[in-house]
Amino acid sequence: MPAELAPMLTPAQVAERSGLSVPTLHYYEREGLIRSARTVGNQRRYARETLRRLAFIRAAVRVGVPLADIRAALDTLPDARTPTPADWANLSARWRAQLDERIAALTRLRDDLSGCIACGCLSLATCALHNPGDHHGHTQRGGNRLG
Incomplete structure (x- = not known):
């Protein structure tokens, strides 16, 4: 059945x-991630293809x-079409470096936290987790702040 004849889905x-x-x-519609059409009675209706687009969005949000x-990323697709498996492969490859950086940062944070628990110093002046290298002491006058 052609897309224009396919039954539209309600938000529910x-x-x-x-x-x-x-x-x-x-919210996703307001953010430009999905689109709806309106009935004569001004009710939202979504094309079936919206489900695949939402699956793409959920997978990306999950990571x-x-x-x-x-x-x-979705704006790069022609005619705002639904992403294909090839689109997902291309777009996820772009995000891979960002995700690797975040994983590395979280690993460092986890390791610093483990060291902090073992240390027990609770010193804002010397704590490697809250104030690495006494950064705040060199850049701010007065007391240090958590950050």
Whole structure:
């Protein structure tokens, strides 16, 4: 059946099938991630292809890609079409370096936290976790701050 003749889905149907809430669908629409059409009675309706687009968005969100980056990636697709497996491969390859950097940062944070627990210094002046290299002491006058 051609897309223009395919039955449109209500927000409740899309929510049930995608596992997302209706307010999340509305939020994604406001953010330009998905689109809806309006009935004569001004009710939202979504094309079936929206489910695949939502699956793409959920997968990207699950690995920590910010919505702004997801929107920018989706905007690169011609005619705002639904991402294909090839699109996912290309876009996820772009995000891989960012994810690797975040993983490395979280690993360092975890290791620093383990060291902090063992150390027990609780010193804002010398604590490697809260004030590495006494950065705040060199850049600010007065007391240090957590950050």
